Amino acid sequence: MEDAFLDELDERGRASAAVVVNLDADTRTCPACLHVYAKGPVRCPECRLHIGA
Numbered sequence: 592m593e594d595a596f597l598d599e600l601d602e603r604g605r606a607s608a609a610v611v612v613n614l615d616a617d618t619r620t621c622p623a624c625l626h627v628y629a630k631g632p633v634r635c636p637e638c639r640l641h642i643g644a
């Protein structure tokens with residue numbers, strides 16, 4: 592019901608926050624395909640999305 596709806600929103604919010612945090616971590620999570628890779632390449636090795644330095 593309403594609680595489940597709010598939980599879903601919160602879960603999505605946490606996932607987005609985790610992607611942002613990972614830009615400064617030793618690993619990055621591609622925001623497009625969620626592939627996790629070691630920082631270094633400016634493109635996701637999985638989907639070639641340009642992430643930036």
Ligand SMILES: [Zn+2]
Nearest residue numbers: 621624635638
């Ligand atoms: Zn990707």
